[in-house]
Amino acid sequence: MSALICGSIAYDNIMVFQSRFQDQILPDQIHVLNVSFLVPALRREFGGCAANIAYNLGLLGETGYPMATVGHDFAPYREWLGARGVPLDFVRELRDSWTAVAYITTDLADNQITAFHPGAMQHAHINAVPAHAGIRWGMVSPDGRQGMIDHAEQFAAAGIPFIFDPGQGLPMFGAAELTRFIELADVVAVNDYEGKMLSQRTGLDDEQIAARVQAYIVTRGAEGSTIMAGGRRHDIPAAAPEAVVDPTGCGDAYRAGLLFGLLRGADWETTGRIAALMGALKVESAGTQNHHFAREAFDERFSASFGYEHGLSG
Template sequence: MSALICGSMAFDTIMVFQDQFKNHILPDQVHILNVSFLVPEMRRNFGGCAGNIAYNLKLLGGDGLPMGTVGVDFAPYAAWLDQHEIRRDALQEVADSYTAQAYITTDQDDNQITAFHPGAMNFAHQNRVADIAGVTIGMVSPDGRQGMIEHAEQFAAAGIPFIFDPGQGMPMFDGDDLNRFVSQASWLAFNDYEAKLMTERTGKSPQQMAREVKAVIVTRGGKGSTIYTEGKEIEIPLAPAEKLADPTGCGDAYRGGLLYGLQNGLDWEVTGRIASLMGAIKIEHTGTQNHAISRADFDARFKEVFGFAI
């Protein structure tokens, strides 16, 4: 069972400012802001929702194919995907464009200043679901606006069940857009803030949306997650992390677990716990694809945390 994961592919350049922004930004002078921060610590990570989700699904032994548009600078990322045996069949290079990238400066209070360049992501709609054979489950995650719209339409037209996961792409859509996604999707996935935005814009609570789809999954950070399905609310406990290094990408790790459970026909109680543990493993490492675990070690940790085997 092959999962086609539509979404962004991106580089994340993260710089650490060893002070506090508030010591260098004068509130009454922000209209003429001109500041420079010395950032002796910097790292570049491979990221983007499609890449992150596919990476986590691969760790579990699932079959995932990221679909996205990339730029002329993609070679290092391509080599990384090849190293980890993640297929690139559905990645299209856009000439004269850079791969999407975020430049993030973080201070000692964990405040962030981010500049995001979408680059090739703006051409996501050039990829078509029908061009990929053997797809049995799909995902529409944050990407170019038109790409998200068209990929959802294409999954629905092909009768391929898919997860709609708007994430940080939600501000691009109004209530009519979001209600249309709900009518097309088989499953919905949000964090708690996104779930509130969905309710505000569609006029529907998670419970109401769950009557239109197979399940609505809402992650709640340190409070675990809730899965609304078949008139039930299944509470998924938080998997404890050994350390809290970096929350970036935890949602994508969780979604990799969701896809694995769906691919393998597991019930929601098990699927949610697999997803929760993937998020815990990710948060123990900086970056979105720098964590690794063997399947045997994952299964052993799962049994230790939850008290039963997968």
């Protein structure tokens, strides 16, 4: 098995507000906030971190196994993933719950406001990491609170290296729990906002977090990303998208690139650039699992974007 990705599988309802949130929110009235955003178009997409990452990893030629709990309405999503070769061996269906669902509104500055109903996801802890399934890398991404705690402990107990990717789940945890995640993980990956929250809650700065793991990765959107590993700081440039269509899911695509580099034994400079290009390719398409490419085309675009060949086999 290549990678086990613990996290959510969800239906995404994606809307675009044709202005900027800041133009509709009065800063001095936040304490009595009551706003409504007109969103002329609505798309229902297949999403959730575990499925998104597994889908993107498959585009690169590796297999990611999502581990998740889903609800009685999962059938259309099951058919979608099956048709795209995403294995469902560790996806458990709960007949008395709905599949998790997100309502995501993006403004013209690519800011997002999301409401999320966890549904079956809050029972993620009933799944357990298989200790002897040949997992080479794991990931703990946003999921049910207890599931994230249990799966991190299970990866560590089984000696399976894993990425801790708290994402939107970070606010669920206090200082002691987040510090424990860092102690158990081999890699921690956050965006810039999450990184600031992680430091604030744990009292650890970037260098202190990096000293506790193999790599600490902070993404900054169009400004690129930073990978702190082995006492070195690698500043990874962003890959330029041909068009900015929809940022939803670009972080998951980036993380699939990280997993691919780790599975193939690439150095951090190359791993970060593969991840950056994956994020750019996702931004060019609406939804989180509608982009696709031939591996040869990816390799050519990597060379054109960064000036060298990554040297990893297809």
